Amino acid sequence: MTRPSSVPPPVTAVLDASSRWLPARLGEVEDLLRAAVGGHGETLGADAGATLEAGGKRLRPMLVLLCAGPDGDQRAVRAAAAIELVHMATLVHDDVLDDAPLRRGLPTVAATSGREAAVATGDLLFSRAFALLADAGDSRSVALLADASVALAQGELAQRRDAFDLGLDEDRYLYRCRLKTARLFECACLLGRPDETLREFGAEIGLAFQLLDDVLDVSGPPERTGKARGTDLLDGTVTLPLIEAAKSDPGIREADLRALDPQGAEALCDRIAATGALERVRARALEMVANAKAALERADFAPEQRNLLTLVADGVVQRYS
Amino acid sequence: MTRPSSVPPPVTAVLDASSRWLPARLGEVEDLLRAAVGGHGETLGADAGATLEAGGKRLRPMLVLLCAGPDGDQRAVRAAAAIELVHMATLVHDDVLDDAPLRRGLPTVAATSGREAAVATGDLLFSRAFALLADAGDSRSVALLADASVALAQGELAQRRDAFDLGLDEDRYLYRCRLKTARLFECACLLGRPDETLREFGAEIGLAFQLLDDVLDVSGPPERTGKARGTDLLDGTVTLPLIEAAKSDPGIREADLRALDPQGAEALCDRIAATGALERVRARALEMVANAKAALERADFAPEQRNLLTLVADGVVQRYS
Numbered sequence: 115m116t117r118p119s120s121v122p123p124p125v126t127a128v129l130d131a132s133s134r135w136l137p138a139r140l141g142e143v144e145d146l147l148r149a150a151v152g153g154h155g156e157t158l159g160a161d162a163g164a165t166l167e168a169g170g171k172r173l174r175p176m177l178v179l180l181c182a183g184p185d186g187d188q189r190a191v192r193a194a195a196a197i198e199l200v201h202m203a204t205l206v207h208d209d210v211l212d213d214a215p216l217r218r219g220l221p222t223v224a225a226t227s228g229r230e231a232a233v234a235t236g237d238l239l240f241s242r243a244f245a246l247l248a249d250a251g252d253s254r255s256v257a258l259l260a261d262a263s264v265a266l267a268q269g270e271l272a273q274r275r276d277a278f279d280l281g282l283d284e285d286r287y288l289y290r291c292r293l294k295t296a297r298l299f300e301c302a303c304l305l306g307r308p309d310e311t312l313r314e315f316g317a318e319i320g321l322a323f324q325l326l327d328d329v330l331d332v333s334g335p336p337e338r339t340g341k342a343r344g345t346d347l348l349d350g351t352v353t354l355p356l357i358e359a360a361k362s363d364p365g366i367r368e369a370d371l372r373a374l375d376p377q378g379a380e381a382l383c384d385r386i387a388a389t390g391a392l393e394r395v396r397a398r399a400l401e402m403v404a405n406a407k408a409a410l411e412r413a414d415f416a417p418e419q420r421n422l423l424t425l426v427a428d429g430v431v432q433r434y435s
Numbered sequence: 436m437t438r439p440s441s442v443p444p445p446v447t448a449v450l451d452a453s454s455r456w457l458p459a460r461l462g463e464v465e466d467l468l469r470a471a472v473g474g475h476g477e478t479l480g481a482d483a484g485a486t487l488e489a490g491g492k493r494l495r496p497m498l499v500l501l502c503a504g505p506d507g508d509q510r511a512v513r514a515a516a517a518i519e520l521v522h523m524a525t526l527v528h529d530d531v532l533d534d535a536p537l538r539r540g541l542p543t544v545a546a547t548s549g550r551e552a553a554v555a556t557g558d559l560l561f562s563r564a565f566a567l568l569a570d571a572g573d574s575r576s577v578a579l580l581a582d583a584s585v586a587l588a589q590g591e592l593a594q595r596r597d598a599f600d601l602g603l604d605e606d607r608y609l610y611r612c613r614l615k616t617a618r619l620f621e622c623a624c625l626l627g628r629p630d631e632t633l634r635e636f637g638a639e640i641g642l643a644f645q646l647l648d649d650v651l652d653v654s655g656p657p658e659r660t661g662k663a664r665g666t667d668l669l670d671g672t673v674t675l676p677l678i679e680a681a682k683s684d685p686g687i688r689e690a691d692l693r694a695l696d697p698q699g700a701e702a703l704c705d706r707i708a709a710t711g712a713l714e715r716v717r718a719r720a721l722e723m724v725a726n727a728k729a730a731l732e733r734a735d736f737a738p739e740q741r742n743l744l745t746l747v748a749d750g751v752v753q754r755y756s
Binding site for chain 2: 236
């Protein structure tokens with residue numbers, strides 16, 4: 115499997131700083147992923163398989179491996195692959211829900227092989243994740259990952275429930291982000307190392323990650339995000355940039371999201387951006403990253419390991435700067 | 436939770452014969468299921484929750500409990516609930532795929548709460564199944580259930596891949612049935628008791644179950660099945676009744692499934708039935724049940740326990756007589 119050519123700079127920085135052991139272990143994770151994704155052979159089109167294999171930043175596996183540290187064993191490698199499989203499964207299912215044609219600029223499984231195959235493919239990836247851990251008898255990791263998966267699904271259900279509700283407040287938004295994103299980052303850290311102080315580190319960078327994702331949906335540019343601006347708005351998903359923008363431009367809450375077309379969504383993105391909301395949300399995300407680093411200081415890590423995790427925390431922000 | 440009023444006679448027979456211990460344990464399974472299904476509270480409509488709770492015959496949990504026997508512990512009760520959660524998850528996802536309005540005569544989650552909520556609800560039920568087992572540290576059961584879930588998804592993918600292919604042969608059909616149905620029955624038995632002879636017992640009654648389900652799709656009546664005749668044909672799913680019918684009426688393979696409407700599907704059902712294919716498929720299913728019972732004779736069970744499992748095997752056939 116070739117890594118996407120556009121590995122973001124912060125990830126490269128982490129790889130450089132830890133060249134002793136991390137790249138080899140990430141390679142083992144890729145081998146496990148390729149086996150798990152490739153195993154449905156005949157049933158997926160080549161494009162769809164390529165989409166899954168091309169993958170993303172492998173942020174969650176990297177967190178597992180970095181928290182486990184240089185002395186981490188095969189258990190950590192398997193857990194890193196398993197959490198990425200769960201992440202992939204949710205992406206495949208999200209694309210079914212959203213009828214999305216593209217993900218990371220490539221055709222989605224739903225678009226290539228049909229919604230039916232995409233639901234089953236997601237189920238397959240989920241099952242393979244648990245099989246990978248369970249077959250190795252790693253019940254602690256299964257428990258962590260299953261609980262995080264429950265949270266993910268609850269977050270998805272909450273988001274669907276809230277769809278098109280322009281009265282959504284910040285607390286509810288953050289609650290959803292915790293379930294849908296932060297819990298899996300927490301899980302990644304705890305899979306790597308059973309240290310409760312890592313829960314806060316994972317949760318804060320997970321939240322920051324989601325906030326910045328939501329900024330990107332408004333700001334674009336589509337050439338970098340691989341999707342049109344305002345995709346969330348078209349789905350009826352209200353996020354912090356809109357909530358924040360409405361504080362200075364309350365008329366934004368009067369928009370009729372159900373009647374939006376792609377042009378209308380772009381216009382609403384411009385209106386949100388004009389309030390300075392994107393800068394304010396980015397600042398919130400930076401605070402969260404600072405909280406994450408503070409939590410890291412309280413964990414008992416060797417300096418090199420702490421340094422690598424700090425680079426990942428910074429990377430969550432830098433990828434959007 | 437009230438049990439559906441139409442508990443089929445064979446299940447009642449099993450309950451009568453084992454009144455000493457089985458009903459109480461099935462009740463504990465229901466409690467676990469209610470907790471797992473009820474937990475998404477706010478996010479599902481009352482109708483959808485009712486559909487899930489009303490449930491079916493609880494055949495898989497019953498197999499777990501019966502294989503575990505009167506001395507089975509809480510591990511068996513949890514495994515019984517977990518396998519039913521996986522089964523429920525696949526039903527919810529199947530209904531998304533099929534855009535089915537009804538399941539067992541009640542509105543599906545997809546119909547009540549939308550396709551989006553249904554995908555997430557299925558994911559939630561899957562995750563809860565693994566969380567239930569993993570939180571209790573039962574890694575053997577997690578491994579069995581994860582492997583069976585992989586097979587289920589592979590079976591679903593194979594079925595989608597084969598859709599509308601009227602050249603499908605019996606071997607491929609049986610391969611799909613093994614993945615999609617038989618593996619979960621096998622898993623139920625092995626969850627109850629780690630005895631490899633039970634694998635054949637479970638697989639044979641699982642296959643018989645699927646064959647008879649496919650007969651029922653052709654024969655109806657809709658008042659009993661809760662769905663229109665020929666629903667599989669409308670989905671492009673070719674099953675053994677059609678394959679069998681084409682042996683004496685080869686013109687059946689010329690049908691244009693993609694152009695079928697509900698009336699056309701009923702007419703094709705009549706044409707399949709006219710060949711005597713349904714009787715032949717039922718006879719095959721009865722052979723499988725006989726094989727299952729023969730496998731059971733080789734297992735080391737107390738007479739009462741073997742008797743109860745025989746009743747379940749017979750029940751798979753009787754529910755359709």
